[in-house]
Amino acid sequence: MNNAMTLICKAAVVLFFASAFLYVPVRGDASDITTITFRQVNRDIIVNASLQFDQKIIDDLNAGLSKEIIYTVDLIRNRNLLPNEPIKGTVVVKSLYSNPIKREYVGTVLWDQRKTDKRFKDISSMIAWGGDLQVSLADIDMDNESEYFIRVSAESRIFALPSVVDLLFFFLPKTELSSVKETNLFRLNTQQGAK
Amino acid sequence: MNILRPLLITLGLIIGLVLVTALQVHFIKLKSLDAITRFLLAGLLTVNIALLLTLVFFVGKNLYRLFMDMRHKAPGYKFRTKLVTIFVTLIMIPSLFLFLAASGLATDYFNRLFSPQLNEPVSTAVDLARSFYDYERERVLLAARHAAKGSYVSSPGIFINRLSDPPANATDLLKEGFRGIEGAEVISRSQGDIIRAVVPAGKGVIIAEIVLPPEMSRRAEKLRMTHEDHLKRVHLKTPLNLNFILLLGFLTLIMVFSALWFALKISRDITTPIQGLAEATEKIAAGDLNIQVQVTSRDEIGTFVNSFNQMVTQLKESKLSLERAYLESDTRRLYLENILQNITSGVLFLDNNGQILTSNRAAREMLGLEEDKVAGMDYRKLITLFRSDDLMHMMRDMEGQDIREIKREIKVNQGGGLKTFRITITGIRESYSSSALGMLVVFDDLTDIIKAQKSEAWQEVARRITHEIKNPLTPIRLSTERLMRKWKNRDEDFGAVFEKSTQTIINEVDSLRRLVDIFSKYGRMPEIAPAPADPAELVESVVNLYRGYWEVKIEVVSEAGIPKVVIDFEQLKRAMINIMDNAIEAMKQNGLITISIGSSAGNVFISIADNGPGIPDEEKESLFLPHFSKRKGGTGLGLAIANKIVTDHGGRIIIRDNNPAGSVFTIEIPVGEQNQGEKNG
Numbered sequence: 102m103n104n105a106m107t108l109i110c111k112a113a114v115v116l117f118f119a120s121a122f123l124y125v126p127v128r129g130d131a132s133d134i135t136t137i138t139f140r141q142v143n144r145d146i147i148v149n150a151s152l153q154f155d156q157k158i159i160d161d162l163n164a165g166l167s168k169e170i171i172y173t174v175d176l177i178r179n180r181n182l183l184p185n186e187p188i189k190g191t192v193v194v195k196s197l198y199s200n201p202i203k204r205e206y207v208g209t210v211l212w213d214q215r216k217t218d219k220r221f222k223d224i225s226s227m228i229a230w231g232g233d234l235q236v237s238l239a240d241i242d243m244d245n246e247s248e249y250f251i252r253v254s255a256e257s258r259i260f261a262l263p264s265v266v267d268l269l270f271f272f273l274p275k276t277e278l279s280s281v282k283e284t285n286l287f288r289l290n291t292q293q294g295a296k
Numbered sequence: 297m298n299i300l301r302p303l304l305i306t307l308g309l310i311i312g313l314v315l316v317t318a319l320q321v322h323f324i325k326l327k328s329l330d331a332i333t334r335f336l337l338a339g340l341l342t343v344n345i346a347l348l349l350t351l352v353f354f355v356g357k358n359l360y361r362l363f364m365d366m367r368h369k370a371p372g373y374k375f376r377t378k379l380v381t382i383f384v385t386l387i388m389i390p391s392l393f394l395f396l397a398a399s400g401l402a403t404d405y406f407n408r409l410f411s412p413q414l415n416e417p418v419s420t421a422v423d424l425a426r427s428f429y430d431y432e433r434e435r436v437l438l439a440a441r442h443a444a445k446g447s448y449v450s451s452p453g454i455f456i457n458r459l460s461d462p463p464a465n466a467t468d469l470l471k472e473g474f475r476g477i478e479g480a481e482v483i484s485r486s487q488g489d490i491i492r493a494v495v496p497a498g499k500g501v502i503i504a505e506i507v508l509p510p511e512m513s514r515r516a517e518k519l520r521m522t523h524e525d526h527l528k529r530v531h532l533k534t535p536l537n538l539n540f541i542l543l544l545g546f547l548t549l550i551m552v553f554s555a556l557w558f559a560l561k562i563s564r565d566i567t568t569p570i571q572g573l574a575e576a577t578e579k580i581a582a583g584d585l586n587i588q589v590q591v592t593s594r595d596e597i598g599t600f601v602n603s604f605n606q607m608v609t610q611l612k613e614s615k616l617s618l619e620r621a622y623l624e625s626d627t628r629r630l631y632l633e634n635i636l637q638n639i640t641s642g643v644l645f646l647d648n649n650g651q652i653l654t655s656n657r658a659a660r661e662m663l664g665l666e667e668d669k670v671a672g673m674d675y676r677k678l679i680t681l682f683r684s685d686d687l688m689h690m691m692r693d694m695e696g697q698d699i700r701e702i703k704r705e706i707k708v709n710q711g712g713g714l715k716t717f718r719i720t721i722t723g724i725r726e727s728y729s730s731s732a733l734g735m736l737v738v739f740d741d742l743t744d745i746i747k748a749q750k751s752e753a754w755q756e757v758a759r760r761i762t763h764e765i766k767n768p769l770t771p772i773r774l775s776t777e778r779l780m781r782k783w784k785n786r787d788e789d790f791g792a793v794f795e796k797s798t799q800t801i802i803n804e805v806d807s808l809r810r811l812v813d814i815f816s817k818y819g820r821m822p823e824i825a826p827a828p829a830d831p832a833e834l835v836e837s838v839v840n841l842y843r844g845y846w847e848v849k850i851e852v853v854s855e856a857g858i859p860k861v862v863i864d865f866e867q868l869k870r871a872m873i874n875i876m877d878n879a880i881e882a883m884k885q886n887g888l889i890t891i892s893i894g895s896s897a898g899n900v901f902i903s904i905a906d907n908g909p910g911i912p913d914e915e916k917e918s919l920f921l922p923h924f925s926k927r928k929g930g931t932g933l934g935l936a937i938a939n940k941i942v943t944d945h946g947g948r949i950i951i952r953d954n955n956p957a958g959s960v961f962t963i964e965i966p967v968g969e970q971n972q973g974e975k976n977g
Binding site: 161200204220222 | 489
């Protein structure tokens with residue numbers, strides 16, 4: 102009886118191992134955020150960032166695949182011992198729509214509950230627009246004692262899979278672009294930002 | 297305490313798994329899934345990784361152990377290596393083929409699934425639709441150009457409009473038109489796509505538009521979506537194929553690892569008891585019997601190990617039993633040694649080579665030797681120390697004989713004097729029929745005893761002689777007194793009384809004379825006059841005296857070639873007659889007397905065997921003492937005289953019991969140097 106139980110347990114272990122293959126991740130991204138610049142205007146920080154798309158994404162857009170880029174911008178207070186403290190953050194979602202039949206190129210930006218569409222004459226201008234980010238972090242509580250840095254991340258949600266494939270291979274990557282860049286540490290000008 | 301440790305370990309593992317799961321949930325951005333599914337997946341991933349690592353750890357540990365066993369050539373390593381190799385080979389070959397075949401099939405399937413040929417109709421339709429939209433775009437643009445030049449060309453469905461100022465929500469196309477750049481664009485709408493062309497015209501722009509039918513727009517959108525789906529699938533080709541191959545590879549690895557693990561487990565189950573047996577055997581060989589090989593299986597190996605354990609237990613019990621027996625034997629040996637050392641008889645033990653192995657204190661004292669000199673001494677050397685002819689003869693007789701038991705009284709020169717030893721030699725053997733392991737020699741110094749016995753015997757002789765002499769004196773005195781009284785009284789019957797009394801006195805004096813003659817004969821035996829004589833003639837002359845005498849039957853048995861002996865014929869005849877008389881009296885004049893004549897080692901033996909009642913052992917020693925007699929009316933001098941005659945001839949008389957009844961008196965007489973080699977026909 103004990104031997105039988107032992108064999109069953111071992112078989113269960115083997116089955117568990119067999120199921121582990123479901124979690125093999127597949128990644129593929131080479132696009133990077135190239136530059137981050139910022140400037141303080143009173144109690145706001147205007148952040149500019151540039152995302153350089155890799156050729157694969159450009160080829161996909163040329164072929165007619167739509168892309169969605171999610172930008173996350175965070176102002177973070179640096180701590181030495183304690184975990185860093187997020188001060189302010191915002192998310193900008195840019196969608197790039199390319200229709201090879203109609204040669205129609207439409208960009209959509211969703212930021213701060215606002216959605217704006219923009220039509221482009223050609224795809225290159227749409228790609229340039231999609232990689233350019235300008236956003237402001239407004240009304241920041243700042244002090245001149247602390248050091249801050251800005252983290253900008255860009256992530257591209259991959260297209261939705263066919264339903265059956267999505268069900269069976271849910272382990273496939275959902276993003277095709279993931280890039281994070283941080284600025285150097287800086288101090289905020291509290292006199293400029295005084296209320 | 298025993299249950300606390302596994303509980304703590306289990307609790308720690310669970311907490312660790314939960315923490316790792318939480319970290320995975322945090323870092324793996326599976327936002328497309330709900331929270332429960334994410335936790336479930338992350339948990340399964342953690343458990344699987346942990347179990348995979350556990351499997352890898354155990355397999356690695358077992359392989360390392362197997363490697364170390366191979367290096368140290370531990371018992372069973374060859375079998376384990378062979379079993380593991382067979383298992384892995386048996387699993388690897390089909391698994392490898394399965395992996396190659398399945399991955400090839402999968403790659404081929406994905407290639408077919410995402411082949412450009414399959415999407416050829418869609419691509420053609422897309423090209424066709426694009427051509428249509430390009431055509432419509434050119435047509436609208438041409439109409440706008442014509443309008444800008446002021447000429448009119450009939451273009452059904454195209455609406456022409458002029459703008460002099462750009463609107464606030466102008467598109468890029470419209471803005472570029474006001475900057476003098478013409479162009480066309482398509483604006484998708486559910487009500488029907490709008491194709492718009494902008495051509496600069498003076499300070500303003502000409503806008504030409506056409507609205508396509510909604511059905512056309514819908515079909516174009518559907519075609520675009522189909523095309524996009526195909527592109528997405530093509531996009532997934534590589535990761536899907538790669539994931540599938542990884543899946544197969546992982547399954548193959550799992551199978552191989554599992555096979556390896558099972559092989560190691562099975563081989564360990566088999567070889568561990570064997571290894572335990574080998575180690576136990578080494579310990580048993582080193583003397584440690586407090587060992588049991590642990591086994592849990594109930595198969596043949598379990599039975600084998602249990603039998604081994606049982607054998608070890610029995611061996612241990614046997615060893616304990618042997619130790620107890622040895623202790624008991626040692627105690628008994630000490631006890632016997634104490635007895636041996638404290639008894640007054642001398643005891644020697646000789647091996648078959650004649651070397652003295654053991655001696656007791658009494659023996660060493662009687663022999664006058666130290667213990668270290670006695671131990672290991674050859675008995676022949678011991679004999680020479682005593683210059684004893686008796687001992688030499690005895691040992692000579694014993695040479696080459698299978699000795700059971702020999703009892704002798706011998707005289708030895710020891711300590712400057714002649715001593716009498718009674719010696720008993722017994723062959724020590726395991727059973728009656730087996731050969732002797734050695735000789736046990738027990739001897740007693742009888743010198744003082746014999747002296748005492750002789751002294752006592754002579755006292756008895758004196759008492760008897762006194763008594764015998766006094767007996768006739770009384771009648772003589774009475775007769776003399778009676779004569780004197782008769783003579784004084786002048787009695788008439790004096791004459792008759794005188795005659796009777798004087799006769800009585802004469803008789804008693806004769807009796808005294810006979811008594812004196814007998815003692816005189818014993819005390820002053822005549823000198824022997826030796827002359828060569830035939831022992832058979834001697835026997836014949838004695839036997840003739842007894843022919844037809846009472847109811848006694850006499851048989852004579854003689855060996856051939858009996859040599860003549862140098863003896864005083866008449867005296868030895870007298871000695872034999874005394875022995876014969878004694879035998880006939882013992883048989884109450886009725887029985888069988890067998891006289892045997894033989895010779896050995898320079899001696900002639902004449903044995904007189906009767907079938908009378910025999911002689912008790914305690915009387916044998918005193919039989920030859922003067923005046924020792926159990927017979928009423930006997931003088932006790934017959935056998936004493938016989939013994940004296942024989943000893944005067946350099947021989948001796950040996951008494952032993954006859955079988956089945958009676959006694960045997962053996963007269964042993966040396967042949968004499970002048971008769972050595974002279975044999976009777």
